[in-house]
Amino acid sequence: MKRSQWIKWRKLILWLGTLLIIGVLLWAGAPTSISIAVSLLSLALQLLFAIMFMLVQFVALFWFLARGRTYWILPGETGVTWDDYRGNPEIVENAKRIVTLLKGVKEFKEMGGEAIRGLLLCGPPGTGKSYLAQVIANEAQVPFAYASAPSFQNMFFGVGNLKVMGLYKKARKLAKLYGACIIFIDEIDAIGMSRSAGGGGAGGGGGMFSMGGGAGLLNELLLQMDPPNIDNSWLTKLFRMLRLRRSKADRPAVLTVAATNLPDVLDPALLRPGRFDRQLWVDSPDYDGRVDIFNYYLKKVKKDESLTAERAALDTIGYSPAQIRHIVNEAVVIAHQREAQEASYEDFRAAMETYEWGLKQPLRSMKEDEQRNVAYHEAGHAVAQFLLKPHDRVWKVTIIRRGGALGLAATKPTHERYNRSDSEILAEIQVCLAARAAEEVFLGKKLNGVTSDLQQATQMAGAYLGMVGMGDELFSWLAAGSRTDALRALRPKINELLKDQMAQVKKLVEEHADFIHAIAAELLKRGDLTGEEIEQIYVELYGRTRPEPPEIKPLPLMDSYAQAAPTKLPEDGDLDPDEDTEAGSDPK
Structure with a gap:
C-alpha cells in the first residue's frame, strides 16, 4: 500500500477510535453522563443552527448576485x-x-x-x-x-x-x-x-468592495x-x-x-x-458583399423596381450589415406611413438621410436674409464638390435644418477607395473652404457657420504636411518625441497652405458665379436638391456634362519654420486625411 493511501486510512481509523472511546465513556457514566452529553449536544445544535441560518442567508445573497446575464x-x-x-x-x-x-x-x-x-x-x-x-x-x-x-x-x-x-x-x-x-x-x-x-x-479599491x-x-x-x-x-x-x-x-x-x-x-x-x-x-462588407446583403433583405420586403440591390449598395459604402438591415426596415416604415404598398428608392433614400443626418426640422421663423446666407454657404460647398472631387458625386444639398445643422452638402463615393492622393486631399480642403469663399464673394461678409469647415480644413492640412509627407518635407509627427512642439512649428505652414487653397477655391467660385447663383436660387425655392438636379443645372448653364476635375497642387511653401505662439491643436488620430468630411454639416 502506498504511503498516501495509508495516511487516508489512518485518519479514518483514528476518527472511528475516538468516537468509540467517547461512546464507551458515556455508557460507563450511566444516566448522569448521558444527560450532560445531551445538554451539550443540544447547545451545540442550537449554535450550529444559528450559524447555518446566517450562512444560508449569506450564500443566498452571493448566489443571487452571482447570477450572470x-x-x-x-x-x-x-x-x-x-x-x-x-x-x-x-x-x-x-x-x-x-x-x-x-x-x-x-x-x-x-x-x-x-x-x-x-x-x-x-x-x-x-x-x-x-x-x-x-x-x-x-x-x-x-x-x-x-x-x-x-x-x-x-x-x-x-x-x-x-x-x-x-x-x-x-x-x-x-x-x-x-x-x-x-x-x-x-x-x-x-x-x-x-x-x-x-x-x-x-478594478479599483480593495477588500470586499x-x-x-x-x-x-x-x-x-x-x-x-x-x-x-x-x-x-x-x-x-x-x-x-x-x-x-x-x-x-x-x-x-x-x-x-x-x-x-x-x-x-x-x-x-x-x-x-x-x-x-x-x-x-470582421470588417464592413465591400460592394459585392453589400449587394449580397441587400439581396437577402430586399427579398423579404415588398419593393418596386426602382429599389435594387446594386443601387442601394452604391449608396451605402462603409455600412455594416446591421446598418443595412436597419435602413431597409426604415424604408418599409416610411412606405407604410405614406400608405404605399411597396417601398421605393425614394423611401430608401429618405431612410438613409434620416439615419445619417436626423429628422427634417424646418425653421419657419428664419428670416429671408438668413436663408439666403445659408443657401450661398451650401452652394459654395456643392460647386466645389461637383467640380473638384473626381471620385465622389454630390448626393444632397439642403438648407432645411437636420439635427444641429442649418444646412449641409453631402457627397457619396462613386466607388470604394482605399487610398488618396495629395490632389484629392487638397480638393477636400478646398471644399471645406468653398463656403467661406462664397460668403466673401457673393455676400460680402463672413459668417460664423464655418466652424467645423475650418476645423476639418486645418486637420487635413496638418495631416498633409506633418503626417503623410505631402509637403516639402518628409517629417512625420507620429515619430516625433514631442508632437505638440512639432505642431507648433508646423502652424505657419498649415496657415500658409490654407490661404493658398482659399485663393484657389475663391477663383473657382468666381469663375462659376452663375452656377452658384442658380443653386442658391433653387435651394431658396425648394429647400433641397439632389445630385442629379445639380448636374442638370450645370448642363443647362454650360451645355456640357461634369468636366474632369483638375489636378490640384499647392504653391511652394516657406522654406523654413517660422516661430509661432503656443496653440492647442487636435490630438493623435484627429488629423487623419481619410476622415469623412461631409462639408457644411456644422450648426450655423
Missing part, C-alpha cells in the same frame, strides 16, 4: 445557418473550418491534435460578430452561451469570479452531453484589458479558458480516490468565442495560443 441556446433553437450570414464569404469559409473541428473533436483527438479553445472576433460594431458565433453553434449543433463581459463585474470581490466559474462549469457539463459547447463573450475588452496598462476589468474584481476577474477567465486536466464530477473523483480510475482526465471541448472593437487593449495572456488560438477580423 447569460442566455443559453440549445442546438437548433436560433435556426440561423450559413445562408443567413451574408457579405463576408472569406469569414464564412474560416468559420466552416472551425465547425468541422467541433463536429469531429473525437476523431481529431485520435489523430493527436487538440481541439481549438478560443476564437477572437475583431471589428467595428454591427459587422455580425455575435451573429457569426450563433451560426457556428447552430451549424455545429452544440449548445451556445451568450454572455456580456460587463455582466461579470460586481461590487463584491469574488462574485465575478463565481460567475465565470459557474459559466464554464455548466459549459463543460453540456460539452460532455453534446460533444462540445460554445461560450460567446461580447465586449471582452471590458474585463480583458492589459494589466500592464492598469486594466484587467477596471473592489468595483468589478480588477485583475482577479481576468485571472479567473485565463484559468477557465486553459484549465488543467481535472475530473469534473464527484463520482469520477470518488473512483479515482478508490484507485478504480487510472486514465488521464478528459478535457471537454469548450470553445470560447469573444468579440471586441478594441483588440489592441487586450492582455497578451488572453491572445496566446491555448486561449484565443485564432483571430478573425
